[in-house]
Amino acid sequence: MKLFLDTANLAEIETVASWGILDGVTTNPTLLSKEGKVNPEKHLKAICKQVVGPVSMEVISTDTKGMVEEGKKFAKWAENIVVKVPMTGEGLKAVTELKKFGISTNVTLIFSANQALLAAKAGARYVSPFIGRLDENGEDGLMLISELVQIFDNYAFETEILVASVRHPRQVTEVARMGADIATLPFAVFEKLLHHPMTDLGLEKFLKDWKSTQK
Secondary structure, three states: OEEEEEOOOHHHHHHHHHOOOOOEEEOOHHHHHOOOOOOHHHHHHHHHHHOOOOEEEEOOOOOHHHHHHHHHHHHOOOOOEEEEEEOOHHHHHHHHHHHHOOOOEEEEEEOOHHHHHHHHHHOOOEEEEEHHHHHHOOOOHHHHHHHHHHHHHHHOOOOEEEEEOOOOHHHHHHHHHHOOOEEEEOHHHHHHHHOOHHHHHHHHHHHHHHHHHOO
16 A cells, blocks of 8 residues: 655655655645745645655635646646545546546545545546544544445546545554555654554663673
8 A cells, every 4th residue: 555645844755755655745725834834836846856656736726617727737837746626526527627638636525435436437546535534523434445445446447545534553554454545644643653662662672681781
């Protein structure tokens, strides 16, 4: 399973990239706003230079024409830009139009299997189901991923399942077991993947034992 970092912070991207396991980055207007007053074009170009894989940049338009215009503009910024559009009728039309220009799309704010099915049929490169938000609203986010993996396998869709709104490491394990293509994680979750208390205790003991052998 590929691992993306869900951030717009350059330092976080540099850190995870240095581990040799970063496959891509997802951003959105909220994440960009956390970086203060930045020039979106310059900032996204800087991100794209740090990342070998795809970088999702989300449109702010809600109508098809606006989404397509934004998508074309984003695509000129870097070769690895993916245009993120919302799961709406206007968004699906934008996916169809952008595909004609060879521009890849990521349909976001997916909360049902039917929504993901429509996005895949429209030609999205990625669909982004939000499992954490589903859990917080009394639904089963992991069940949605299980359904999507089965449906996409049934019909051999080329669209990849990009699991979003991941809250903790166990969800990463579960979606990997189910066969999701990608999980995009906040930096805090990436850090938690590194650690286990028994690893820390084991390392502490090894170092202590080594020191005891020194004269």
